[in-house]
Amino acid sequence: MTYNLEIADLTKTFGDVHALSDVSLAVAPGERVALLGHNGAGKSTLMKIVLGLVPHDAGKVSVMGAVPGSTAARRSVAYLPENVAFHPALTGQEQIAYYLRLRGLPAAGATDLLARVGLADAARRRIGTYSKGMRQRVGLAQALIGAPGLLVLDEPTSGLDPVSRRDFYALLDGLAAEGASILLSSHALTEVEARTDRLVILSAGCVVTDGALADLRRQADLPVHLHVTARDGHREQLAAALPGARMNGTGVALSCAQRDKLGILARIAGLGDMVADIDVQPPSLEDIYSHFSRRDGQ
Amino acid sequence: MTRILATAAVEFRIALRNRWVAIAIAMMALFSVVLSAAGSAPTGALGADRLSVTVASLTSLAVYLVPLVALLMSFDGVAGEVERGTLPLLLTYPVTRSEVLAGKLLAHLGVLGLAVLVGYAIAAAAAIAVEPAAVQGLPALWRLMWSSALLGAAFLCLGYALSALARRPAGAAGLAIALWLVMIVLYDLGLLAAVVADGGGWFTTQVFPWLLLANPADAFRLFNLAASEATAAAAGIGGAANAIPAWQALTSVLAWPLLALALAVAAFRRVTP
Numbered sequence: 001m002t003y004n005l006e007i008a009d010l011t012k013t014f015g016d017v018h019a020l021s022d023v024s025l026a027v028a029p030g031e032r033v034a035l036l037g038h039n040g041a042g043k044s045t046l047m048k049i050v051l052g053l054v055p056h057d058a059g060k061v062s063v064m065g066a067v068p069g070s071t072a073a074r075r076s077v078a079y080l081p082e083n084v085a086f087h088p089a090l091t092g093q094e095q096i097a098y099y100l101r102l103r104g105l106p107a108a109g110a111t112d113l114l115a116r117v118g119l120a121d122a123a124r125r126r127i128g129t130y131s132k133g134m135r136q137r138v139g140l141a142q143a144l145i146g147a148p149g150l151l152v153l154d155e156p157t158s159g160l161d162p163v164s165r166r167d168f169y170a171l172l173d174g175l176a177a178e179g180a181s182i183l184l185s186s187h188a189l190t191e192v193e194a195r196t197d198r199l200v201i202l203s204a205g206c207v208v209t210d211g212a213l214a215d216l217r218r219q220a221d222l223p224v225h226l227h228v229t230a231r232d233g234h235r236e237q238l239a240a241a242l243p244g245a246r247m248n249g250t251g252v253a254l255s256c257a258q259r260d261k262l263g264i265l266a267r268i269a270g271l272g273d274m275v276a277d278i279d280v281q282p283p284s285l286e287d288i289y290s291h292f293s294r295r296d297g298q
Numbered sequence: 299m300t301r302i303l304a305t306a307a308v309e310f311r312i313a314l315r316n317r318w319v320a321i322a323i324a325m326m327a328l329f330s331v332v333l334s335a336a337g338s339a340p341t342g343a344l345g346a347d348r349l350s351v352t353v354a355s356l357t358s359l360a361v362y363l364v365p366l367v368a369l370l371m372s373f374d375g376v377a378g379e380v381e382r383g384t385l386p387l388l389l390t391y392p393v394t395r396s397e398v399l400a401g402k403l404l405a406h407l408g409v410l411g412l413a414v415l416v417g418y419a420i421a422a423a424a425a426i427a428v429e430p431a432a433v434q435g436l437p438a439l440w441r442l443m444w445s446s447a448l449l450g451a452a453f454l455c456l457g458y459a460l461s462a463l464a465r466r467p468a469g470a471a472g473l474a475i476a477l478w479l480v481m482i483v484l485y486d487l488g489l490l491a492a493v494v495a496d497g498g499g500w501f502t503t504q505v506f507p508w509l510l511l512a513n514p515a516d517a518f519r520l521f522n523l524a525a526s527e528a529t530a531a532a533a534g535i536g537g538a539a540n541a542i543p544a545w546q547a548l549t550s551v552l553a554w555p556l557l558a559l560a561l562a563v564a565a566f567r568r569v570t571p
Binding site: 090 | 456
């Protein structure tokens with residue numbers, strides 16, 4: 001299989017700081033991969049190395065089969081930096097027209113690109129008057145130029161409202177469907193879970209896990225929380241019947257490992273009249289994320 | 299080439315919106331008007347036409363003003379992009395750093411050229427209006443114009459180099475002012491002091507001409523004064539102009555923009571976004 005982005009044993013140090021240690025990662029055509037991690041986990045550094053902005057110390061990086069930062073690589077890679085900025089004196093239209101010309105495309109395409117990100121009305125206003133969300137959309141518009149093979153997006157949805165976020169992910173889905181690879185970083189697992197194919201969690205410069213959300217759930221094997229509501233007056237009985245349960249306001253709460261879940265549910269069902277309701281809470285995305293990203297005692 | 303032109307178009311637009319075009323033109327025009335007014339005294343005794351005398355005065359003006367305007371426009375060239383955070387994105391585009399600098403140079407040189415053109419045209423018009431025979435001095439004015447552009451190019455590139463070295467606009471501005479002071483003001487004062495102390499010895503005859511050629515501003519002045527008939531009307535440095543052939547001064551004026559551009563590109567390459 002050929003990958004649009006292939007990283008093997010990538011290492012980067014800044015002085016004594018190990019920004020990235022033996023990072024390996026591959027993104028196939030049409031695949032959407034989310035890069036997660038705390039501030040300082042190495043997400044932005046990894047992206048800058050992929051873009052050829054920062055040199056790396058060891059390991060191999062291949063972008064569309066070329067060396068990162070080479071002309072061939074830059075021709076087919078789009079980037080959206082974190083907190084993207086533009087010259088305030090230019091209008092959105094002029095800025096996008098400039099980027100189009102740098103990619104050897106006609107400047108007339110700017111209107112269409114800005115319309116795709118919902119900025120048609122503001123295209124002729126100076127970027128200095130834009131809100132953060134609007135600047136972010138200009139950033140998205142320039143990332144869409146010329147059907148890139150690989151999109152590197154550093155926290156692309158920061159500053160966007162929920163509706164814009166949904167539109168943005170819809171745009172990404174379209175690009176991925178056409179065969180583009182997408183590598184995006186985010187702080188929020190809840191946001192990317194349904195919109196990406198794979199999650200890579202970085203912690204202190206190391207890949208701590210890499211897989212689909214279902215795989216991560218399995219790997220983490222975090223306990224499932226159950227809340228059993230008792231029928232009137234049966235709370236003590238219920239607590240006695242379920243070892244390890246703690247009584248609370250309306251019933252009892254208990255936790256169990258994933259593999260014991262069905263057994264426990266069967267037992268609760270067998271308690272018959274004592275039980276009014278059962279609430280099953282699988283580990284939340286935040287729990288899973290914390291589990292992986294805090295391995296190093298952070 | 300498309301990428302250089304695209305960059306130049308954007309930079310020119312930014313210069314226009316930042317009022318740099320207006321400021322540069324107004325500055326050159328104002329100084330030219332003042333100079334023309336001050337130089338309107340009778341010049342028959344010098345045996346040169348009025349425009350040639352004006353050109354000699356404009357040369358002294360340009361030596362100060364052209365580098366200053368060039369440095370003011372260019373100090374932000376790289377540092378501004380770093381500060382605004384626009385550089386990383388730009389460098390992920392299929393454009394080389396030399397193309398980016400070439401585009402900026404083209405735009406800023408256009409602004410400077412426009413300012414020089416307007417300023418000198420005002421002075422020339424004033425001279426010819428008073429004395430129609432002054433049209434004889436037009437070749438000298440034309441020479442001053444293109445050599446001013448070359449001088450400007452040299453200082454624009456030096457400004458980019460400082461901008462890339464400083465990486466912060468405030469630091470770059472400080473360096474640019476320091477460079478202007480040293481190269482335009484203190485350099486000549488230092489040379490003058492050395493020549494006076496030397497009293498016509500080895501330094502004055504052997505080293506001094508080369509030191510003059512080594513500074514683009516001095517080379518520019520020498521070239522324009524040596525080529526002009528009205529040298530005597532000009533500054534004290536005119537005396538040296540007779541000792542140095544015009545082609546040597548021209549070589550320096552031509553070589554400096556290239557050297558400075560190479561410096562700027564080398565400094566820009568060291569900037570990690």
